[in-house]
Amino acid sequence: MMKSKNWKLITLPFSKQNPITVQVLGVCSCLAVTAQLKPAVVMALSVTVVVALANLIISLLRKTIPPRIRIIVQLVVVSMLVVLVDQVLKAYMYDVSKQLSVFVGLIITNCIVMGRLEAFAMSNPPLPSLMDGIGNGLGYSVVLVTLGFVRELFGSGTLWGYPVMEKLGLYNIGYENNGLMIMPPMALILVGIIIWIHRTRNQDLQEQ
């Protein structure tokens, strides 16, 4: 019983409660880091780690946190985790950390993190909170990776740095990369399209 409930906490954010397409949180960073696939993947993983651990820690502390300063307590915990992720990336994945630059630091301001802490971790036990964090992180990741894939492929003609379009010989027959794809506005349009498809397939998400 408990197990299936926890499992649901992981799977729900993939679709019915996706943080980006349904809750419309964390849109800013998903426009900024998805011009290429690799930073999108690392960003997705970083956010997942931060949300999951922040949810766990806040849930463990939830009974001791005075409600009046709870937002500040959450911020301190989130900031600590983000700085840790940043330091670890700098030490072990130096090239990627340089590519992500300021965006790792900006995970602190990602609405998904604070949103899950307020909505879930403050009122639920540690294990479900951890699950909820992982689930939401992965829900965010799905959208980010999709965007990174589409934008890098059509914007730069590469995937993970590999020149796909060139190898296919498309440039020789007059194909050109779409410069708009690597601009943030196109990411917003793509998110809109994803939300559109998502809602068409899940009628119950549509508002009356």
Add this chain to the structure above:
Amino acid sequence: MRNFSNRYIFIYSAVLVAVVALVLTAVSLSLKPLQQRNQRVEQKQMILKTIGMTSTPDNAEDLYAKHIEECEESGLTYYRFDGGVVVPMHGNGLWGPIWGYMALDSNMTVIGAVFDHKGETPGLGGEIASDQFASRFVGKSMSKEPIRLKKNADKSSPYEVDAISGGTMTSNGVTKMLEETHKQYYTLLFGCHDEK
């Protein structure tokens, strides 16, 4: 909901902050050597790349020790290798610092160049870090005047290189950086080549 006294709140926040500070200090201190090594190795890899040597983070330091000699003259650092010198470059892009290295032969013709940046827009200005961008400089010249980045650059001119579309501000930053480098190193390098 439990009622928390002011005293509890103060002590709670003080302890929380102290614990967080402790954790961060510990992690930062323990990871610092690795991070500094990464930076050092990265710099050496960049310099090696300008002279056409591909290195991995593991063998970069050995290769560097074998092929590169660090020199300093009248306050300017440069790197001597068999066939010319590598000069460091520093400048500003759109969002933050940009930098690079350029290997020049005795005629001040570019053998190879690399560029990097702190926080230019990925896919736009960030493209200066790509090999494709750096390769545009090969064969160009830094002798009489610095290389300029231009839209629709004249391919036959030794002083013009195609700028990055969508990365105009960063491209301008690179042009300015090249100008500065030219100004700083011109006398020094030409001086020492003339003696040969």
